Amino acid sequence: MIAEIGHFALIISLGFAVLLSVLPLYGASQNNPTLMNFARPLSWGMFLLLGLSFCILLWAFYTNDFTLTYVATNSNSLLPWYYRLTAVWGAHEGSLLLWVLIQAAWTVAVATFSRGMPQESVARVLAVMGMITVGFLLFIIMTSNPFLRTLPFFPIDGRDLNPLLQDPGLIIHPPMLYMGYVGFSVAFSFAIASLMTGRLDTAWARWSRPWTTAAWLFLTLGISLGSWWAYYELGWGGWWFWDPVENASFMPWLAGTALMHSLAVTEKRGTFKAWTVLLAISAFSLSLLGTFLVRSGILVSVHAFASDPARGMFILGFLVFVIGGSLLLFALKSASVRVRGNFELFSRENALLANNILLVAALVVVLVGTLLPLVHKQLGLGSVSIGAPFFNMLFTWLMVPFAFLLGIGPLIRWKRDNLSSLMKPMLISGVASLALAGVAVILLAEWFTGLAFLGWVMALWIVFMHGFELYQRATHRHSFAVGVKKLQRSHWAMMLAHVGLAVTVIGIAMVQNYSIERDVRLAPGEHFQIQGYDFYFKGLRDKDGPNYDGYVADFEITLDGNYVNTLHAEKRFYSTAKSMMTEAAIDRGVTRDLYIALGERLDDGDAWAVRIYYKPFVRWIWLGSLFMAFGALVAISDKRYRFRKNKSDSTAAKEA
Amino acid sequence: MNRNILFAPLAFFLILVVVFGTQLARNADGDDPTKLESVLIGKTVPEFRLEDLAEPGKLYDQSIFVGEPLLLNVWATWCPTCYAEHQYLNELSQRGVKIIGLNYKDDRNKAVQWLTELGNPYLISLFDGDGMLGLDLGVYGAPETYLIDANGVIRYRHVGDVNPTNWEETLQPMYQQFLQEAK
Numbered sequence: 001m002i003a004e005i006g007h008f009a010l011i012i013s014l015g016f017a018v019l020l021s022v023l024p025l026y027g028a029s030q031n032n033p034t035l036m037n038f039a040r041p042l043s044w045g046m047f048l049l050l051g052l053s054f055c056i057l058l059w060a061f062y063t064n065d066f067t068l069t070y071v072a073t074n075s076n077s078l079l080p081w082y083y084r085l086t087a088v089w090g091a092h093e094g095s096l097l098l099w100v101l102i103q104a105a106w107t108v109a110v111a112t113f114s115r116g117m118p119q120e121s122v123a124r125v126l127a128v129m130g131m132i133t134v135g136f137l138l139f140i141i142m143t144s145n146p147f148l149r150t151l152p153f154f155p156i157d158g159r160d161l162n163p164l165l166q167d168p169g170l171i172i173h174p175p176m177l178y179m180g181y182v183g184f185s186v187a188f189s190f191a192i193a194s195l196m197t198g199r200l201d202t203a204w205a206r207w208s209r210p211w212t213t214a215a216w217l218f219l220t221l222g223i224s225l226g227s228w229w230a231y232y233e234l235g236w237g238g239w240w241f242w243d244p245v246e247n248a249s250f251m252p253w254l255a256g257t258a259l260m261h262s263l264a265v266t267e268k269r270g271t272f273k274a275w276t277v278l279l280a281i282s283a284f285s286l287s288l289l290g291t292f293l294v295r296s297g298i299l300v301s302v303h304a305f306a307s308d309p310a311r312g313m314f315i316l317g318f319l320v321f322v323i324g325g326s327l328l329l330f331a332l333k334s335a336s337v338r339v340r341g342n343f344e345l346f347s348r349e350n351a352l353l354a355n356n357i358l359l360v361a362a363l364v365v366v367l368v369g370t371l372l373p374l375v376h377k378q379l380g381l382g383s384v385s386i387g388a389p390f391f392n393m394l395f396t397w398l399m400v401p402f403a404f405l406l407g408i409g410p411l412i413r414w415k416r417d418n419l420s421s422l423m424k425p426m427l428i429s430g431v432a433s434l435a436l437a438g439v440a441v442i443l444l445a446e447w448f449t450g451l452a453f454l455g456w457v458m459a460l461w462i463v464f465m466h467g468f469e470l471y472q473r474a475t476h477r478h479s480f481a482v483g484v485k486k487l488q489r490s491h492w493a494m495m496l497a498h499v500g501l502a503v504t505v506i507g508i509a510m511v512q513n514y515s516i517e518r519d520v521r522l523a524p525g526e527h528f529q530i531q532g533y534d535f536y537f538k539g540l541r542d543k544d545g546p547n548y549d550g551y552v553a554d555f556e557i558t559l560d561g562n563y564v565n566t567l568h569a570e571k572r573f574y575s576t577a578k579s580m581m582t583e584a585a586i587d588r589g590v591t592r593d594l595y596i597a598l599g600e601r602l603d604d605g606d607a608w609a610v611r612i613y614y615k616p617f618v619r620w621i622w623l624g625s626l627f628m629a630f631g632a633l634v635a636i637s638d639k640r641y642r643f644r645k646n647k648s649d650s651t652a653a654k655e656a
Numbered sequence: 657m658n659r660n661i662l663f664a665p666l667a668f669f670l671i672l673v674v675v676f677g678t679q680l681a682r683n684a685d686g687d688d689p690t691k692l693e694s695v696l697i698g699k700t701v702p703e704f705r706l707e708d709l710a711e712p713g714k715l716y717d718q719s720i721f722v723g724e725p726l727l728l729n730v731w732a733t734w735c736p737t738c739y740a741e742h743q744y745l746n747e748l749s750q751r752g753v754k755i756i757g758l759n760y761k762d763d764r765n766k767a768v769q770w771l772t773e774l775g776n777p778y779l780i781s782l783f784d785g786d787g788m789l790g791l792d793l794g795v796y797g798a799p800e801t802y803l804i805d806a807n808g809v810i811r812y813r814h815v816g817d818v819n820p821t822n823w824e825e826t827l828q829p830m831y832q833q834f835l836q837e838a839k
Contacts, residue, residue, distance in 0.1 A: 274662070278665060281665075282665075285669075289672075292676070296676070296680060312676075312680045313680055316673065316676055316677060316680060319673065320673055323669055324666065324669060324670065324673070327665050327666035327669055328666055330662065330665065330666070331662040331663040331665075331666050334662055335659050335662060371672070371675070374675060374679060375675055378675060378678055378679065388734050389734065389761045518773065519739075519773055519774055520773070600743070609743075
């Protein structure tokens, strides 16, 4: 009975969503305030009903209601309660419900925090968000309903959650990622609403900025959580695999990064409008495209959802409506908003344009690499292979000009600047980065590698140039100590995010060039050495969990005779799902991770295949992304956005 | 600027839609994207000259595939699935199955080290660092395994890892058949 209420709530919220996408829009076109005022309560209604529906699904999982097909296929009564709850988004139907719930949450957030905006804009923006929700709700109700019953012959117990997903990392990874994906729908809706009226002013850019940054913040966290999860849970010891699904999340991130920067130009200088709108459309379109790729089964991937052609066709139709419609609107309307910018070759506008071009180039590389095998095969040219080497090589070469520009970008003034004034800091930083990078590589690594050196040079260049920029900005009018306190939060945000990128680059350069991966045969009582670390296989013991049987292998690690840590690598057999899982044991450190994964038991009894990895600086990759995310948080908290309300109130008062 | 350029994103997107739609229709007809046809099935192995993995300078050409039925296994150290299948390949080679390895777009030193540590199931290891032979074969991604008969003709292409299940069900019967044909 409760499940039926959940299903019913879904249908009612669809009704709210339909009203939301029609009434306020009609009201805005007729200039009817009563109709426009419906936007906020309708958003709330839609959100609350979806929340109810989601809670009912949670309850069904919690109480092991195996009369629901979705619960029976993705949970099991032996599963601990917290994994039973997170199993809700462990498969297609539930994750889609979570997606649409988050979509509604963003809609409500816009409805709440947009008091300072003109009523007409709010009405249009919320209506566009309503339309997107309608699409997803129809998709759920028509093809992927999580509330379908197995009655009358329901199973006694469920088929269990995929063991890969029984992990704390996965409790928060999908919600974060969806927050990011769906968050871009806000910037998208702002862009569409502005295109409808043809009024693309700097106010539009100022409203879009905090929302875009917020979405980018979540996406950054979501992607790095996914990378971290793959590193310790899949037992492969890698942090990025260029898998189509990973690429699907990376593409909106690249577009979103470009969007944040071009929004800055549009807000401050009033130029790049058409380009910014196109990026806003692209960022969300790529999120939708990613969903399509993951859920339609047209690409080969390690973590694609179970595919179903009917679902694929539905999403494709939805894509044609949303992306095709918005690109058509863009083509028809954006010509009227184009402005001739007034800036010279060497200016911050052009530096940011170059940044955008490089980010979009990177985006194209990922898009081509992901889709080319598909296109190539369809053209009858046979299959083609694109693997990690293709992406790694192109990204290395794109990163060089990107890092160079990133270093000088913040120092260049708007409109026009003189290259010669930057020559001295550039020369000094350049020489210092080259020298220190050499020192770093020689001190931290056993042997010299050109690519690792290049990575350090790029990272140090970014850090030094930002240090100089900070000094210059702080001492502009005051002494350094006073000036540094007067810097705006958005300035610190930029510093954090850019230095975060440098940190990530160091991590990537080190881990890609100096990782040591050894697959050895070890029996209890034996030793193995890597990089001065001694691994002693102490012994094996049984450890059974609630829904699996497992072994734990204990390894004692010493460095030059000093005790470092004891690691417990696990091997689990999940009886219901009948699958083997490796739980790697990791000794975490600032400059290196030691990683042990237990392989198979070898035929002759005692010995095991053991994988031992030495991963230098791998933490820095995720540390850098935390810096970036924190930077985004600081940017959102900047006063400029908080004062927005008063400012636009006063302008509204003037107009009235 | 030309206004038509504003339609470019839309045009590009519509092309993508056609591609996706075609693939979905094919999937509905039972085409599985993991099943890849090689245009080379029924043809002889393309001409090549590749170095030995461990001994630079030692060259091989397509004639190594003539004489007896062989497996051609495409692998790389950057490919996690190759790691998974490697022990089974060792087992097959111990049982007398003749396998030629094609190390694909890889780091030579890492690859040699991998074989030293994990065991070497290959009769001959070819080094295809820039992926030229892989391109001619239409390799989608490592690992892939080709069944080649005694005349050097490619008879079957297998994408993904070789494991006890698919070896016993699919690959072994064909391999046995080629052995019979060769007699």
